[in-house]
Amino acid sequence: MERKSVFTSLTKYSFIGVILVIILAGCQGANGAPISADSPGFFDHYFVYPFSVLIKGLASILNGDFGLSIIVITLLVRLVLMPLMLKQMKNSTNMQEKMKVMKPEMDAIQEKYKGKKDKESQMKMQQETMQLYQKHQMNPLASLGCLPMIIQFPIFIGLYYAIRRTPEIATHNFLWFNLGQTDVIMPFIAAAVYLIQAKVSQIGMDPKQKKQMALFSFISPIMIFIVSFNFPAALPLYWIVSGSFLVLQTLISKKLYLKKAE
Template sequence: MGKKSVFTFKYKYGFIGLILILLLTGCATNEPIDPESANFFEHYFILPFSIIIKYVAALLSDNFGLSIIVITLLIRLAIMPFMLKQMRTSRDMQKKMKALKPELDAINEKYKGKTDMDSKMEKQQEMQKLYQKHQLNPLSSMGCLPMLIQFPILIGFYYAIRRTPEIATHSFLWFNLGHTDLILTGLAVLIYFAQSRVSLIGMDEKQKKQMALFSFISPIMIGIVSLNAPAALPLYWAVGGLFLIFQTIISRKLITR
């Protein structure tokens, strides 16, 4: 029970966070960022990224496509140590919870069918004593810190792409960064679907079944938003999704050593 609730919550939390980001950004303004009227978040997160995008593009002969790719990779690399630490913590917690399973099952069996408040309180106390005995804190595996760190950064960069008008005046590869591109949208959807499937590797069959629906949600949401957005945004998602696949594969090799 403990293992299921902790890791299911963490996995769902990540997808729900992504969905909230997509919904919020889908309703965001496309007005160019204005340093004079910028609020706190705009001034300290969106505006700096807009300046960085234009600066890096200038270094790359006004190639805004490459600028978005470079900055996306740098952001993901900066966040990667936090994500790897969280993954290692989760893996260690999973091993400990597996070792505790017989004792947890015994407690669950002891209070099976008892729904009165006193029994629930006693069960909770016994489980807390068991965790204390083994110096275990299930909440520590939920990995909120890396998510709290990355959300404002990624949202800020997302808004900066939308609200930097210079981007829309340039092309990259076969598409115009300011126009919707169906091919790039399809690639972003496929990449995020592949990433969601890779993230299921190593889970037991029960967890895979529980998370199966969530592996479709983020690609669908990204596809819906990208169909009504300039190509610069699915470019950003495609690069980020490829990096997440790479990060997941590398992390599993490092953590399982």
């Protein structure tokens, strides 16, 4: 029961994220056309275009190095959002600890109504479960927190489209690849980084929970791997930098909050 409640909450937030991505992607009325000050649409004007200007401005300071500009801006955005993300991770860790304390009582409720599928029994089980949550001052939705997710999605989608729709980026090289062309190596690196991030996020989970999350840990790496083969190398570069920062951020949060919880 407790895992069902937690993963139901996570699923709801996943749907929120997907809906936001779809809505924001739908705001791109220009269908991937180069972004400019004259591009129509609220999201283009207030999110995509400012990031495009920032990328070009920083690149000019860095001797025209658009690859380094993308790296610096991605890291800056991640640093700005880091306090929110760490708070979300702290809340999630606290929630997991409360769930461990509640587990014996939760198991007792499950055992009490085991095999009872009638509507009345199910309602009573839900009521007793809610009373148990209230007793331990536990709110999975509040503990997970959707505010950081709501804030970060427009920012990262804006940065994503700025990279994709700034034509100057495509004319420059960085390291061994052209930023405007696909690269056969970058998708493998991007997928590996997000696979590591998924594994790092499972540190401290109990074995059963890790088993439940095993399949989900491959979803993001596989999606990023496939998409990276069909988009200019500037985008997997962005994903590699962002994902690497996430690995470090997750390790920091685990070190800070898991020790306190023990």
